[in-house]
Amino acid sequence: MHDENNPLPRRTKTSKLAASEQRRIKLNGKDVAYVLMRCRRKTIGMKIDRDGLTVRIPPRESLCWVESVLQKRADWIVKKLDEWKNRKPSKPEWADGAIFPLLGEPWRVTVTPAGVVQMVPATSNKEAEENQLKLPLTSMLTSQQIEKAVMEWYRHQAVACFSERIAMYANKLGVALPQLRLSRARTLWGSCNSRGIVHLNWRLIQKPLDLVDYVVAHELSHLIEMNHSEAFWRIVGSVYPGYAAARKKLRGVG
Structure with missing residues (x-):
């Protein structure tokens, strides 16, 4: 069960292959921080949530290729990051009648x-x-x-x-x-x-x-x-x- 934007199971067997690092890149003039993860997959995957941008790639893909893909998706990435930044957190109401x-x-x-x-x-x-x-x-x-x-x-x-x-x-x-x-x-x-x-x-x-x-x-x-x-x-x-x-x-x- 794998989906980039929803909670999904993570396998112990593959977690040993995953390696993550914090990186930064300029997208549309903005300094964007992201987490780069190498794991078992055949294509690049991007997830944007309250924690920011996470990029998952096959184990042997080059950083140059990754950054070229991010530049191509720059408009979408910056837009989604801004949406999360401006989103008001939804907090449950702990009260009678909730x-x-x-x-x-x-x-x-x-x-x-x-x-x-x-x-x-x-x-x-x-x-x-x-x-x-x-x-x-x-x-x-x-x-x-x-x-x-x-x-x-x-x-x-x-x-x-x-x-x-x-x-x-x-x-x-x-x-x-x-x-x-x-x-x-x-x-x-x-x-x-x-x-x-x-x-x-x-x-x-x-x-x-x-x-x-x-x-x-x-x-x-x-x-x-x-x-x-x-x-x-x-x-x-x-x-x-x-x-x-x-x-x-x-x-x-x-």
Whole structure:
């Protein structure tokens, strides 16, 4: 699963080949800093996000070639860097009535007069007891307290959901049940290594279940093929036939 602008799994097997260095280049009269990474790929890839410009290239490509490509894409690069620079960060509102997604559905923060935080479906009047978070407090809640409560709720939901889906796909693939660890990575949805440890980004619990399943199926398939070969994708397709559509959808949701 590889996409230059969305969180994606990184392989332990290939990470040893990756080498990065900080470089600078003049583009349209502007001094632009970028990270140059050499890794397993056949073409150049560019990613621009809040961290700036990252350029990924095949192991043996020359710096002269890289800079010539950057000069050709100078207008696009400078434009995108300026867009990120001017973008106002979107911060969640940690308050009573705030809406947070769970598996693609909206859930509302509800604080009772007694100081109890509850997460309830925003589209239903019925409270799902198994998905509620209740935290009794004796005084008025601060935004930090609500944030802590919501994040604990997310952690609980993520562990429960991811564990269930991992067990299901491990059985389908006939592999040993791997260890689950939650990740806070900024640029990866998940990763898997040869020691049988799967890291899944906690933010994945906010996405619809079909996307959770795709990432889980993808990562567990690496327990059989630690690469992105045709054989690997056949394995993914054997347990998740709609992986191509899910992959495209995951790229779109960001």
